[in-house]
Amino acid sequence: MRALVVEDNTQAAEQISHALTEHGFAVDQCHDGEEAWFIGDTEEYDIAILDIGLPKRDGLSVLSDWRRNGNKMPVIILTARDTWRERVTGLRAGADDYLIKPFEMEELLARVEALVRRSNGHASSVLSAGSLQLDTATQRATLAGTHLDLSALEYRLLAYLMNRQNQVVSKATLTEHLYQMDFEHNSNVIEVLVNRVRKKLGTTHIQTRRGQGYLLNADE
Amino acid sequence: MRALVVEDNTQAAEQISHALTEHGFAVDQCHDGEEAWFIGDTEEYDIAILDIGLPKRDGLSVLSDWRRNGNKMPVIILTARDTWRERVTGLRAGADDYLIKPFEMEELLARVEALVRRSNGHASSVLSAGSLQLDTATQRATLAGTHLDLSALEYRLLAYLMNRQNQVVSKATLTEHLYQMDFEHNSNVIEVLVNRVRKKLGTTHIQTRRGQGYLLNADE
DNA sequence: TGGTGACTGTAAGGTTGTTGTAAGCTAAGG
DNA sequence: CCTTAGCTTACAACAACCTTACAGTCACCA
Numbered sequence: 001m002r003a004l005v006v007e008d009n010t011q012a013a014e015q016i017s018h019a020l021t022e023h024g025f026a027v028d029q030c031h032d033g034e035e036a037w038f039i040g041d042t043e044e045y046d047i048a049i050l051d052i053g054l055p056k057r058d059g060l061s062v063l064s065d066w067r068r069n070g071n072k073m074p075v076i077i078l079t080a081r082d083t084w085r086e087r088v089t090g091l092r093a094g095a096d097d098y099l100i101k102p103f104e105m106e107e108l109l110a111r112v113e114a115l116v117r118r119s120n121g122h123a124s125s126v127l128s129a130g131s132l133q134l135d136t137a138t139q140r141a142t143l144a145g146t147h148l149d150l151s152a153l154e155y156r157l158l159a160y161l162m163n164r165q166n167q168v169v170s171k172a173t174l175t176e177h178l179y180q181m182d183f184e185h186n187s188n189v190i191e192v193l194v195n196r197v198r199k200k201l202g203t204t205h206i207q208t209r210r211g212q213g214y215l216l217n218a219d220e
Numbered sequence: 221m222r223a224l225v226v227e228d229n230t231q232a233a234e235q236i237s238h239a240l241t242e243h244g245f246a247v248d249q250c251h252d253g254e255e256a257w258f259i260g261d262t263e264e265y266d267i268a269i270l271d272i273g274l275p276k277r278d279g280l281s282v283l284s285d286w287r288r289n290g291n292k293m294p295v296i297i298l299t300a301r302d303t304w305r306e307r308v309t310g311l312r313a314g315a316d317d318y319l320i321k322p323f324e325m326e327e328l329l330a331r332v333e334a335l336v337r338r339s340n341g342h343a344s345s346v347l348s349a350g351s352l353q354l355d356t357a358t359q360r361a362t363l364a365g366t367h368l369d370l371s372a373l374e375y376r377l378l379a380y381l382m383n384r385q386n387q388v389v390s391k392a393t394l395t396e397h398l399y400q401m402d403f404e405h406n407s408n409v410i411e412v413l414v415n416r417v418r419k420k421l422g423t424t425h426i427q428t429r430r431g432q433g434y435l436l437n438a439d440e
Numbered sequence: 441t442g443g444t445g446a447c448t449g450t451a452a453g454g455t456t457g458t459t460g461t462a463a464g465c466t467a468a469g470g
Numbered sequence: 471c472c473t474t475a476g477c478t479t480a481c482a483a484c485a486a487c488c489t490t491a492c493a494g495t496c497a498c499c500a
Contacts, residue, residue: 153458
């Protein structure tokens with residue numbers, strides 16, 4: 001899962017990013033409207049957190065431009081306490097949810113969770129694929145009932161694959177979704193990572209499609 | 221457990237806060253309706269004690285606004301003796317319980333206890349996780365029958381974890397729930413605290429999920 | 441008032457798990 | 471049987487976490 005955090009206050013941006021990272025997201029930040037508009041239009045994110053009051057370009061106009069270009073990613077806007085009109089126009093401009101600053105990080109996480117789930121078309125917080133289960137709320141993975149001890153990154157990989165079970169996911173896509181954007185792509189991290197996960201899962205769940213990518217078998 | 225005390229009489233507020241603190245809560249106070257509405261909407265509490273007669277904004281309207289925004293935290297309202305109509309409207313507005321002033325502190329504590337327990341979905345006042353037991357009424361913890369000598373903070377940590385056993389709880393969440401809101405987040409308090417608790421519990425009960433948080437093992 | 445002891449936050453240094461890199465190896469597919 | 475994509479392993483660097491000692495604070499008591 002990749003998230004974009006647009007917030008000019010770097011400290012706040014950092015806090016949000018950190019929280020999201022802890023919850024299994026790979027986060028990119030940007031700090032003004034111009035940058036936000038560009039990045040949001042060129043990169044692919046699973047969710048965006050967008051502050052409305054931004055330098056260079058207003059968050060609302062950025063958002064409506066995204067939508068005009070057909071970008072459907074879930075967007076949560078952040079507004080100040082007493083500018084409820086912003087919220088209304090924000091929702092009209094295509095925001096999926098809003099939060100009033102200052103807010104609890106947990107609140108943000110919960111809404112992010114809910115949105116991502118909704119946009120993936122899953123109702124509950126438990127993802128399953130055959131004997132594999134993943135509770136995104138408690139961040140635990142189980143295989144046929146027994147708990148799996150996964151590292152943060154391994155968990156992210158599995159979560160991503162389970163969100164698209166039976167689909168072939170290329171290594172490039174995986175790198176894009178698991179890492180920050182400034183990551184250099186020419187290495188075998190993904191292969192190594194898949195290897196580590198397979199050691200814990202058994203080899204059957206994640207299949208390799210040579211030249212195309214990996215896929216998670218939904219009925220194993 | 222975090223509690224919010226809304227009461228304009230500062231002395232009373234102080235008394236209540238004190239009692240709750242002694243019972244293992246981290247307490248925030250506020251003294252008028254405006255503030256209450258805002259804080260209750262932005263921070264996350266496990267319970268709120270809400271006086272009805274408040275300056276700036278009436279407690280009942282604050283409460284119904286909280287509920288309108290989907291805030292489901294348990295709320296106990298405080299009313300004067302002869303204003304029974306307030307109580308009715310209060311309960312309608314979404315209060316979970318009420319108390320008539322003046323009241324016994326113990327009475328308040330008992331109801332707070334009961335509500336928190338109910339909202340966590342536990343019937344009795346004893347939480348258990350494997351060989352660990354925690355009696356929230358008497359505030360005592362036992363490990364395989366023998367009493368554990370925990371400090372107030374240590375008790376709170378354990379209580380919080382036991383309320384979410386087998387779930388990964390991030391350090392950020394812990395800081396938010398164990399401390400007042402004005403606490404600076406960049407220190408290793410939680411690590412130190414966990415260390416202290418582990419020394420008394422043994423190391424197996426609280427596991428660390430590196431990069432994600434801690435979790436209390438339900439069957440140890 | 442001043443002493444005592446428990447409780448907590450801070451800081452510093454040690455330890456350990458995670459993760460990217462690189463190098464050699466396997467096997468798919470022509 | 472050769473090429474190439476992917477597998478596997480070992481290793482080093484780093485961040486996350488642990489541990490400890492210390493100092494400030496507070497309540498309690500003489």
